[in-house]
Amino acid sequence: xxxxxxxxxxxxxxxxxxxxxxxxxxxxxxxxxxxxxxxxxxxxxxxxxxxxxxxxxxxxxxxxxxxxxxxxxxxxxxxxxxxxxxxxxxxxxxxxxxxxxxxxxxxxxxxxxxxxxxxxxxxxxxxxxxxxxxxxxxxxxxxxxxxxxxxxxxxxxxxxxxxxxxxxxxxxxxxxxxxxxxxxx
Numbered sequence: 001x002x003x004x005x006x007x008x009x010x011x012x013x014x015x016x017x018x019x020x021x022x023x024x025x026x027x028x029x030x031x032x033x034x035x036x037x038x039x040x041x042x043x044x045x046x047x048x049x050x051x052x053x054x055x056x057x058x059x060x061x062x063x064x065x066x067x068x069x070x071x072x073x074x075x076x077x078x079x080x081x082x083x084x085x086x087x088x089x090x091x092x093x094x095x096x097x098x099x100x101x102x103x104x105x106x107x108x109x110x111x112x113x114x115x116x117x118x119x120x121x122x123x124x125x126x127x128x129x130x131x132x133x134x135x136x137x138x139x140x141x142x143x144x145x146x147x148x149x150x151x152x153x154x155x156x157x158x159x160x161x162x163x164x165x166x167x168x169x170x171x172x173x174x175x176x177x178x179x180x181x182x183x184x185x
Contacts, residue, residue, distance in 0.1 A: 001040055009041075009074055010081040013066060017086030018093070024062030025128035026121070027086070031069065032131050041073050044135040051132060055164050063087055145178065 004012075012034055020027045028051060035042045050072060054065035063083055070082025104110045129150070136146040149171055156162040156170075 001042070004039070004041055004073065006074055006077055006081055009070065009078055010085045012039075013070070013082045013085035014089070017066070018089045024060070024065070026124040027062055028065055029124070029128035029131045031066075035069065035073070042069065046072050048132060048135075052168060056168055149175070 012031070016030045016034060017027055020030045032044075032047055036044050036047050047069065050065055050068035054061045054068055057064040063086070066082035066086045067079040070078035070080070072078075074081070101110070101114075133146050133150050137143045153167050153171060156167045157164075
């Protein structure tokens, strides 16, 4: 895989982290399109592993994710660059938006806009889910496997109220036992 210069990697994190709205999942999906699909700096498997590991870390998952992906591509400097480029400018913007919202949250037009944003963000989250699951859906057996894992995790959270750590542990154990056919990869 090609290895970018640190400034190239930093620019990608900066651009995506500060122009992708809707939280960590849309940012993670945009980073996947750029780092895995367009530039080939990271494999889909390494990207998925970074995503899974970031989900079980305490704190903000997107920060852990950017650190993991940056480290996979450029080591410690990549991790630091990924975290700072993705978070610092957007943190300032979040404070400014919060101040603006607090001063106008009784305005019906503002609340209508917020409702539209919530609906759009939900769609972006589903897009993120699809972009992570899609590489594992080729063929009937792989598609069934992906649906069982994705649907099972969804039901475990929604119906059983399980937290991410036991779901990931169960998925890892089942994934170990239910191996993917190597010819389909």
